Amino acid sequence: MKKIFFLYLLTLFSLNSYTQNLIWFIENDKFGYAHKTTGRTVITPQFTFAGYFSEGTAVAAVGNHLLSSKYGFINEKGKWLIIPQFNAAGNFSEAKARVQQNGKWGYVNKKGIFIIQPQFALCYDFKEGLAQASVKNNLWGLIDSTGKFIVQPEFYSITDVFAGITCIQKNITDKWEILDIKKKTSIKTNFTRMHAFADSLAPARDTSNKWGFVNTHGNWVIQPIFTNASSFSEGLAAVEKEYGSWGFINKNGEWVIPAQFDRPGYFFKGLALLEKGSDIVYVDKEGSLVFSFKR
Structure with missing residues (x-):
């Protein structure tokens, strides 16, 4: 159960931002925060769940068990800015945070x-004024800051927005398309899977199940030679080598940090959160260990 829970955390929060100095860690099944350069505990482990700091606040939960916990938001001293009252929540992005109440998701200031x-079955963080959202039947679209659908919820999958571009899959068996939201035009591709664009490149999987990176026209910039890949962040992208370990490449497709991690992560403000054996580690962009704890 702990393993599944932690994998969920990595997936959910690896793209969110955190403050310059605070990084979360787990001790005795409780979340706390440490100073990223000294390792000194700043906020004592006390939460059943906690996320990265974003825009001066972080989501945190308290309760006897994770599933029955209530979620609110704390400041960098661990004080509640919004008292725990929601059934689930995500971090702030563009001055809005997604929260769940009575089985539906919305956004608070x-x-x-x-x-x-x-009103949504599920939704995610805002980026460039738009957010992924689903209302029913597991179909996705993009909403604006008023909650209005700008891209109607009619897709099996849709990615975050980058420079007005998103990637869409109409049905589970369909190939992906690259959609220009403002122009309302799309480029059909032969890709079987795509992730969001970042740094002008998007991970894409070809028909032989190999991953590479394409530009907004759908042309290969980094050839599909990896067994999995994640979006770029701060000039680096996590890629998987031969269905084994993960490392990081630059935009030329060159290895910067050799494959050695069990799960991928994303860089923000110079650090990436990764899993290696029984350790959870923060590494810098040279691959050097900054902080670690046991999962």
């Missing part, structure tokens, strides 16, 4: 006031 009422 930093005062805890709903600015988009709970």
